[in-house]
């Protein structure tokens with residue numbers, strides 16, 4: 001045997017072993033009994049998957065979701081009272097969607113973005129698996145009255161792509177009319193927050209946003225900004241009709257490189273398809289405390 005043919009045989013052997021390992025790994029069960037067909041929607045209006053590189057507004061309510069969400073409460077929801085919810089997550093054909101069927105995304109398997117009709121009470125909740133498969137439990141204290149909307153954000157192991165669904169519940173009482181003017185600054189938790197939007201924020205165009213935090217006063221103290229759910233900040237935009245949401249993460253995604261401590265600034269990209277007024281809620285972690293900051297932004301035609 002020549003040296004050449006020996007090398008060829010070794011290369012062939014290594015390739016065969018690598019191929020066999022690849023096939024083996026692909027055949028290993030994911031732990032989920034669901035497959036991609038369980039998350040398929042037929043015909044027009046199927047939900048669009050989100051491209052994390054270019055976050056879009058996701059029209060959750062208008063499109064047909066391949067999953068069904070239902071809510072149950074331990075008693076009638078009431079303003080300023082903690083309510084225990086059981087959320088049931090199932091495929092369109094009724095198969096329960098349990099923890100094994102979902103991948104961890106941003107440190108959690110299931111994110112709920114919950115907002116009241118005036119967009120003034122936004123809460124981000126992570127339910128825990130309940131007693132039965134497909135049941136997820138969480139506690140929420142609604143701060144307002146009216147028809148609350150719950151957007152569920154999760155990633156089935158079978159499709160490995162973000163999927164969305166929504167469900168509503170009512171908090172009895174009169175819905176306060178709140179007229180909000182565009183507002184891109186806020187003072188909260190002892191800090192000043194600012195959302196810098198393009199001078200002409202237009203629908204259908206990619207927009208660059210900047211989010212800044214600083215201490216008040218002339219002497220700038222360090223901002224104790226820490227990562228939360230694998231990001232230095234999360235921005236969630238809702239339209240007034242709550243037809244869906246956009247969930248944005250900073251371009252500065254490397255958590256080992258924190259932004260400037262005295263004036264942290266994070267940049268975001270978003271495309272909002274329709275003009276109108278939007279609430280953009282920022283969620284950050286300041287020294288271990290979760291802070292939610294609302295901004296109000298007009299998007300032009």
Ligand SMILES: [Cu+2]
Nearest residue numbers: 106229234247
């Ligand atoms: Cu997020």
